[in-house]
Amino acid sequence: MKSIKIEDLSFAYRPEIPIFTDASLELPFNEITFIKGANGSGKTTFCRILSGLEKRYTGLIHINGLDIKSVSFTERAKSIIYLKQEPLSNVVAATPDEDLTLWQQGFNENFDESSSQLRKRVMDKLKINHLRDKPFWELSGGQIKRIGLAALLLNYDKYWILDEPIAGLDNTLARIFIEILEERKALGKGCLIISHKENKFMNVIDKYYLIENKIFERIMRKI
Ligand SMILES: Nc1ncnc2c1ncn2[C@@H]1O[C@H](COP(=O)(O)OP(=O)(O)O)[C@@H](O)[C@H]1O
Numbered sequence: 001m002k003s004i005k006i007e008d009l010s011f012a013y014r015p016e017i018p019i020f021t022d023a024s025l026e027l028p029f030n031e032i033t034f035i036k037g038a039n040g041s042g043k044t045t046f047c048r049i050l051s052g053l054e055k056r057y058t059g060l061i062h063i064n065g066l067d068i069k070s071v072s073f074t075e076r077a078k079s080i081i082y083l084k085q086e087p088l089s090n091v092v093a094a095t096p097d098e099d100l101t102l103w104q105q106g107f108n109e110n111f112d113e114s115s116s117q118l119r120k121r122v123m124d125k126l127k128i129n130h131l132r133d134k135p136f137w138e139l140s141g142g143q144i145k146r147i148g149l150a151a152l153l154l155n156y157d158k159y160w161i162l163d164e165p166i167a168g169l170d171n172t173l174a175r176i177f178i179e180i181l182e183e184r185k186a187l188g189k190g191c192l193i194i195s196h197k198e199n200k201f202m203n204v205i206d207k208y209y210l211i212e213n214k215i216f217e218r219i220m221r222k223i
């Protein structure tokens, strides 16, 4: 099974304050892994490491058997997509339609004429069609977050790395997003959900970890 394998990961922004110390875990691509941690425990740092944005760690991280330090960003982006915690930091263009076009075609090999129809369907699902040509600076935080979720749907077959994915969403949208995760789970498509709160995700989680004492502690309780 494809996975991200993390072995003996150690990382510190400053030597005297380690964030991770010899932390190991495996993220199988067919499972939904949930990692919980208090504010400042290193959740976002972990996402940045996995997605190749932070390279100053020691230890080994393999994506499908390949050391991520030896894999180019473009190559990595073919198998994983990272939705950052801050909605605006996922934006790569001036309007949602341009943005989603880039998310769709940038790192996908199968981009063709049917792609604009798929984009429209995804925008319908997330109720953002009316926003498609508005400049991002006219959108609210929650609306921008939805554009990020649409980018995920356009990269459906990849492994999703999700940093606080439902923060800032209203209840309806949060429910739509959980349904999307349930559908994916049924198809054997996993993701990593990082959050300080698990309650909304309880029914979809396969494995649950806590960032504690600078490592990932598996929580085995029935959830
Ligand atoms: N670029 C940075 N430089 C120095 N320290 C940082 C940087 N980014 C985060 N930190 C610190 O590292 C710790 C973990 O941060 P972060 O991964 O954002 O936590 P979380 O997402 O769990 O809230 C925090 O103490 C934070 O202040």
Ligand SMILES: [Mg+2]
Pocket: 043, 044, 045, 085, 163
């Ligand atoms: Mg964070």
